[in-house]
Amino acid sequence: MMKLYDFLPCPFGQKVRIVLAEKSLTYELIQIDLAQGDQRRPEFLRLNPFARVPVLVDEDTTVYDSTVIIEYLEDEYPEPPVLPSVESSALRARARIFEDFADTSFTPQVGQLMAEMARAEGERDQGRLQRLHRSIERALDYLNHELTGQQFLAGDFSIADIGFAPRLLVLGELGLEAGLNRPNVDAWIKRMLERPSIQSLQGVTAEALAGV
Numbered sequence: 001m002m003k004l005y006d007f008l009p010c011p012f013g014q015k016v017r018i019v020l021a022e023k024s025l026t027y028e029l030i031q032i033d034l035a036q037g038d039q040r041r042p043e044f045l046r047l048n049p050f051a052r053v054p055v056l057v058d059e060d061t062t063v064y065d066s067t068v069i070i071e072y073l074e075d076e077y078p079e080p081p082v083l084p085s086v087e088s089s090a091l092r093a094r095a096r097i098f099e100d101f102a103d104t105s106f107t108p109q110v111g112q113l114m115a116e117m118a119r120a121e122g123e124r125d126q127g128r129l130q131r132l133h134r135s136i137e138r139a140l141d142y143l144n145h146e147l148t149g150q151q152f153l154a155g156d157f158s159i160a161d162i163g164f165a166p167r168l169l170v171l172g173e174l175g176l177e178a179g180l181n182r183p184n185v186d187a188w189i190k191r192m193l194e195r196p197s198i199q200s201l202q203g204v205t206a207e208a209l210a211g212v
């Protein structure tokens with residue numbers, strides 16, 4: 001059976017768990033407690049020398065980095081797909097562009113907002129909060145535009161949408177209504193929440209607020 005080394009609040013591990021659920025793949029979850037420094041133990045460093053979760057072990061193959069793990073799963077277990085078909089290179093590229101945008105320009109910003117909001121109210125850096133709000137709002141406006149007339153960001157439900165899901169779902173708890181005045185984003189979130197793979201994330205959102 002596959003093994004997933006993960007820390008439940010990690011949004012990158014959540015991406016992988018959505019894909020495993022979409023593909024109905026069973027796996028053993030091995031929790032790596034980042035707060036306790038489990039990622040720096042020699043036995044974990046043998047799996048990933050960069051000391052990061054998630055890591056997937058599938059028989060003799062060890063893969064890390066959520067994007068690479070998901071591409072590996074797509075290659076090994078293609079059905080149902082989480083990337084547009086190989087005949088649609090342009091759509092595949094679009095899906096990968098959105099996943100990268102989520103990983104580099106959305107998820108980290110929401111993570112920083114979570115960390116700032118975890119501080120006592122009087123100790124929060126108001127300037128930083130404003131900058132983070134602006135950056136996240138800009139990303140949401142862009143997504144709202146890109147979702148015009150679309151059910152999902154790149155054809156069918158794909159890694160493009162999966163990339164955003166983990167942190168989209170915690171925005172409400174941070175006082176940021178993603179769907180407010182953004183009807184396409186609002187409908188998109190509701191559409192994603194119909195999927196059991198996305199519903200399964202909801203239990204970990206409050207825990208996620210403890211910060212990663």
Ligand SMILES: N[C@@H](CCC(=O)N[C@@H](CS)C(=O)NCC(=O)O)C(=O)O
Pocket residue numbers: 007009010011012013034039051052053054064065066067103212
């Ligand atoms: N690009 C990587 C990022 C993974 C990552 O940043 N993981 C964080 C947790 S969310 C981690 O393991 N951090 C190690 C640490 O905090 O020491 C991916 O997509 O998997």
